Amino acid sequence: MARRWLVTGCSTGLGRALVERLAQAGERVVATARRPETLADLAERYPGTVLTLALDVCDPVACASVVAAAARHFGGVDVLVNNAGYGQCGAVEEVSDGELEAQFATNVYGPWRLARLVLPLWRAQGGGHAVFVSSIAGMVPFPGLAAYTASKFALEGLAESLAQESAHLGVKVTIVQPGGFSTLYGVSAAMPRERVAAYEQVEGPMIEGLRGMHGNPDLNPPELFAEAVHRLVDLPEPPLRLPVGEDAGQFLTMALTARTKEFEDVTAARLHIAATP
Numbered sequence: 001m002a003r004r005w006l007v008t009g010c011s012t013g014l015g016r017a018l019v020e021r022l023a024q025a026g027e028r029v030v031a032t033a034r035r036p037e038t039l040a041d042l043a044e045r046y047p048g049t050v051l052t053l054a055l056d057v058c059d060p061v062a063c064a065s066v067v068a069a070a071a072r073h074f075g076g077v078d079v080l081v082n083n084a085g086y087g088q089c090g091a092v093e094e095v096s097d098g099e100l101e102a103q104f105a106t107n108v109y110g111p112w113r114l115a116r117l118v119l120p121l122w123r124a125q126g127g128g129h130a131v132f133v134s135s136i137a138g139m140v141p142f143p144g145l146a147a148y149t150a151s152k153f154a155l156e157g158l159a160e161s162l163a164q165e166s167a168h169l170g171v172k173v174t175i176v177q178p179g180g181f182s183t184l185y186g187v188s189a190a191m192p193r194e195r196v197a198a199y200e201q202v203e204g205p206m207i208e209g210l211r212g213m214h215g216n217p218d219l220n221p222p223e224l225f226a227e228a229v230h231r232l233v234d235l236p237e238p239p240l241r242l243p244v245g246e247d248a249g250q251f252l253t254m255a256l257t258a259r260t261k262e263f264e265d266v267t268a269a270r271l272h273i274a275a276t277p
Contacts, residue, residue, distance in 0.1 A: 002026050002028050002049075003027055003078040003079055003233065004027075004028045004029075004030075004070070004074040004077050004078045004079070005027055005028065005029045005030065005077070005078065005080075005081065006030045006032070006066070006067070006070050006079070006080050006081070006114075006118070007019055007029060007030070007031055007032065007083060008032050008055060008057055008081065008084035008110070008114065009057075009133075010031040010032060010033050010038075010052075010083070011033035011035060011038040011039065012183065012184050013181070013183035013184055013185065013222055014083060014133065014178065014222050014226070015033075015084070016222070017221075017223050017226040018081065018083070018225065018226040018229055019039075019050065020226065021227060021229075021230050022226075022230060023046040023049055023050050025230065027049070027230075028049055028051075028074050029046075029050050029051070030051045030066065030069070030074070030077075031050055031051070031052050031053075032052070032054070032055035032066055032084075033055065034055065034056050035054070036052050036053060039052040040052065051069070051070075053066050053069060055084075057082075057106060057110025057111070057113070058102075058105045058106055058109070058110055060113060063110070063113050064117055067117040067118055067121075076125055077118050077121055077122075077128060078128055078129065079128065079129045079131060079233055080114060080115065080129070080130050081131045082110070082114060082115070082131065082132050082133060082155075083133040084106065084110060085106055085133065085151075086103075086107070086188060086190065087145060087148040087185060087188075087189035087190070087210070088102070088103040088145075088147040088189070088190050088192070089144055089145060089148075089189050089191050089192065089203070089207055090144065090145075090146065090147065090191065090192035090195075090203070091143070091144060091146060091196065091199040091203055092146045093199070094195060094196050095146060095147045095192050096192065096193065096194065099190070099192055103148065103150075103151050104147075104150075104154070106151075107148070107151035107152065107154075107155060108151050108154045108155055111132060111155060111158065112158055115130055115158075119166065119169075119171070122166075122169060122170070122171050126169075126170050127170025127171055128170070128171055128172070129172040129173075129174070129233055129238070130159070130171065130174070131173075131174050131176060131229060131232070131233075132155055132158070132174070132175050133176050134152050134156050134175050134176060134177050134178075135148075135178060136177055136178070136179050136247075136248050136251045136252060136255075137149045138152035138156045138175065138177055139153075139156070139255050140255045143199075143202040143203050143206055144202065144203025144206040148189075156175050159174075159240075160173075163240055172238050173240065174232060174238050174239060174240060174241070174242055175240060175241045175242070176232070176242050176244055177241060177242065177243045177244065177248055177252065178220070178225055178243075178244045178245055178248060179243070179245030179246070179247035179250075179251060180213060180216075180219045180220060180245065180247050181213070181221070181222055181224075181225060182213060182215060182216050182219040182221060182222070183214060183222060184214050185210070185213060186210030186211050186212065186213035186214060187213070187214050189207075189210050220244070220245040220246075220247070224244065225244050225245075228242065228244045
């Protein structure tokens with residue numbers, strides 16, 4: 001039986017690839033983007049299967065309207081994929097209040113709002129699956145991406161809390177952690193209005209790397225992400241976290257190993273201090 005999906009951020013990249021994959025498999029999809037005209041070809045190729053709607057996840061009224069439309073058109077939502085997001089570049093000193101608020105509005109508040117709107121449907125139908133598209137930056141900090149990293153750390157905290165709160169309602173939650181993908185993410189990443197030259201040596205190489213992601217054959221193709229998410233939802237017991245891309249596993253393993261060692265070293269030092277008369 002075809003599931004009913006609501007996917008955000010579908011105009012390009014990972015979201016676009018996911019909708020293509022789902023439509024080809026006969027799934028029913030509400031595909032959203034700030035500019036719905038970018039999805040017109042999908043609606044034409046998959047009539048009755050793909051419903052395209054305009055959505056800015058920062059707009060509470062638009063979010064409520066899209067969830068209501070999904071319920072009317074397909075009778076409900078089985079899978080919510082919170083994919084919409086963008087990257088705000090800049091060191092902590094460079095990012096303004098407005099830039100930080102905009103980053104969190106898209107990457108955290110939007111997914112929170114949509115989850116809150118879909119949960120009543122899931123309580124009524126006895127379950128659902130929330131997929132939060134995070135990043136390796138949800139566990140691995142990068143210089144020059146302070147706001148983006150902070151938003152993804154927060155997104156993962158939201159998802160983990162939701163998993164604990166709603167498991168008894170039949171709700172499944174998965175945090176997808178993509179590595180480097182050949183998408184427009186790096187090209188479209190926002191730069192801070194105010195730059196501080198003192199940080200160029202640490203953030204410059206990171207920003208240069210971001211700009212070179214699109215079309216890079218050495219990075220993961222978006223189709224890999226689409227396949228992983230589609231197969232994920234088929235699992236009877238999906239994981240809370242799913243790294244996608246070989247590089248994602250490598251980065252996350254290094255981060256977890258470093259944190260574990262730091263924790264062990266600090267714990268041992270505290271015990272030694274406590275035991276000293």
